[in-house]
Amino acid sequence: MTNGYRASAGIMLAPAVSLIGVFILLPMLLTVWLSFNDWSTQTPFSEAHFVGLANFHDIFGPTSVGRDFKGALVNTAIYTALSVAIILPLSVLFGLLVHQRDVGGGTLLRTVLFSTYMVPMIAVALVWSKLYSPSEGPFNQMLGLVGVGPQPWLSSPRSALISIVLLNVWQQVGYFTVLAIAGLTQIPGSLYEAATLDGANRTEQFRYITLPLLRRTLLFSAVIAIINAVQVFEPVALITQGGPVGSTNVLTYHIRRVGIERAQGGLGSAMAVMLMLSLIVAVCALFAIMNRKDDE
Amino acid sequence: MSLAWTSKLALAAGLALLPGSAWAEAVNISYLTHWSPETVALLENAAKEYSKTHPDVTVTVRAVPFGDLLTTLRSQSGGSDGATIGGIYDLWLPELARDKLVAPAPEVVAAEVKGAWPAGVVSAASVGGALYGIPNEIDVYALNYNKDLFKQAGIEAAPGTWDEFRETAKKLTKKDAGQQGFGMINSWAAGVVHPFASLLVSNGGELVGDGKPVLDSKQAGETFELYEGLIKDGSSEPSMATADANTTGPFLDNFVSGKTGMIIMANWWESALKTGMGDKFANIATAPIPVGPSGDKPHSISYSWMTVVNAKAGEAEQKAAWDFLAWLNGAKSGQNGASAMSDILMSMGILPSRSSDIEAHKGKLGSEFLAGYVSVLSDARPFPVVPGGQEFSESLQQTLEALQYGQISAQEAQAKAQADAISILERAAK
DSSP: OHHHHHHHHHHHHHHHHHHHIIIIIHHHHHHHHHTTEEOBTTSOGGGOEEOTTHHHHHHTSSSHHHHHHHHHHHHHHHHHHHHHHHHHHHHHHHHHHHHOTTSTTHHHHHHHHHHHHHSOHHHHHHHHHHHTOTTTOHHHHHHHHTTOOOOOGGGSTTTHHHHHHHHHHHHHHHHHHHHHHHHHHTSOHHHHHHHHHTTOOHHHHIIIIIHHHTHHHHHHHHHHHHHHHHTOOHHIIIIITTOSTTTTOOHHHHHHIIIIISOBHHHHHHHHHHHHHHHHHHHHHHHHHHHHHHHO | OOHHHHHHHHHHHHHHHHHHHHHHSOEEEEEEEOOOHHHHHHHHHHHHHHHHHOTTEEEEEEEOOHHHHHHHHHHHTTSTTSOSEEEEEGGGHHHHHHTTOBOOOOHHHHHHHHHHSOHHHHHHTEETTEEOEEEEEEEEEEEEEEHHHHHHTTOOSOOOBHHHHHHHHHHHOBGGGTBEEEEOOBSSHHHHHHHHHHHHHTTTOOSEETTEEOTTSHHHHHHHHHHHHHHHHTOSOGGGOBOOTTSOSHHHHHHHTTOEEEEEEEGGGHHHHHHHHGGGGGGEEEEOOOBOTTOSSOOEEEEEEEEEEBTTSOHHHHHHHHHHHHHHTSTTSSSTTOOHHHHHHHHTTOEEOSHHHHHHTHHHHTSHHHHHHHHHHTTEEEOOOOTTHHHHHHHHHHHHHHHHTTSSOHHHHHHHHHHHHHHHHHHHHO
16 A cells, blocks of 8 residues: 555656756756866867866966956855845835735835836846936936935946845845735734733834744745845846946856856856855755754 | 650659759848847848849848847857857957857858958958958047047147147046046946057057967056056046946946047947937047057057858858858949948948948048048057957956056056966967
């Protein structure tokens, strides 16, 4: 009976597992294999030749290959950290605002917030590149009205990456607000009533009820936000081309430049493997921290 | 005649007719370019004209932004479904030919090109002695300046030397009005590197000599120092220099709106200037690149574009593509002995490279803006076309941008640029 059950389960799982194997695991293994080879993306796999760890040595070496990769890795890390650090608190804040039952217009606000997520990135890039324009951009005009001088935004290596982060926050925060609202609806109202009877104020209720019970939702949001941020590509490709001085050169854009434009498939694969490993380490670290908190 | 003999004759006749009937089949070819919609429309009109005499050949045109052109060529040319024809920058040819993405030109086309184009342009379209593309445009760099701003600053003539250039840039700079004397470009490899290379060759130097980078020369050092000086003088403001994927952006906006006094740019941006400036385009004049302390006379750099054919396309498509390109670039397809391609190029202010086209467009090439470019063409040095050239350009771009933003000194920039160039070109040559 048990064997029959296992066999039927195996048969039913086989199609899905096979598809995952062919379309996800196989490309991942192929990328890992190519990272140990010297290979032009314009030639068949049969022309790849094994070079051991040479590609990894190059991408962490002192030449321009290594310098550009390390720069892109740092840019991606900063972009990811800033995006997550801004999006998550903002999504909880907006979630709390929209979740208030005694405030009118909540549904409208929810729709407005989520609508930014549905706007295609090409439209966002076109509009935001003009908003950020140093000479005629509305942002600088608005700053001028309150006595602040024009800011370089995308034109300075010090502010270009942050400007791209702000664009990302604007576009993504609505989606994460919806996730936060979903989490808030799971918290029983009776807990707040009991806390109110015990004399807890709003801040204490947020700290001791809302935040702990929202932890699972925030963990999910953080993981998705990290994955989204690490994969940033369009705003860089459409607006800054990785500049100025490589300040917005993020890994996905750099891998495209190396692997496709320059056809250096081995080097590009080594960079992709490092990106994948970094992502795995970041997500695992996040889960480990959350599990430790749960244990405590 | 017996039935057997009749059958044999019919088979023989059928076989003899086969190639002819194959040509009579409809052939679809596609043309990938980075041109604007207006220019694409001109190319589509030319393709329709060609189809009148070649009803079995249909040419469709696809356009992508310049920033995506190489990626599109590389990612789609690997298969027979990619564009049959691609317009490419000569710097990309060595690697596209090495990776067998582009087909060598047939004998008859190669012979025509070798006889009708200047030898230097033919050489830029060849790899290992084999011709891979039909050259069309040639671009050269010169100094563009705003005559109104010159007048307001009391400057009578364009600078002829680097000392005059720095002095003029200082006089044109008005910080309070957000006006810079000389506009550099950033976030676009060619836009950063070509003006630098033009100043370098006008100072007697070069980027690559005998296949090896020579950025450690005295002339190169002086050019890095000129950049550093312009930034330190406050005559060039890097935050006004950004370009975007369409090679437009703040650097162009600032020049067309009269916030930048001078810029070093190629002839092809005539159409962008006209679009952005309207009647004020008449304020723009062209002058040779100022001569550096180690230079003898004004020089600048030139580069060319060509059309290539996808090596993975079918035999019939390749044959039709070469035939269309030979017609498009031939002396009979355009007006008054010019090629249809040159008519399209001239609509954008781009210099055609075919000798008979230059003759046919003599009148328009004498316009105030373009005449300045035509006059420097004979002393222009071709931008080095070497394997790894694009990566070399992008690396030099990073170094020059770091210098623009004051992140490194001129000496550090020179050492870094030379070290990176050696490593990139050595790796690409393997």
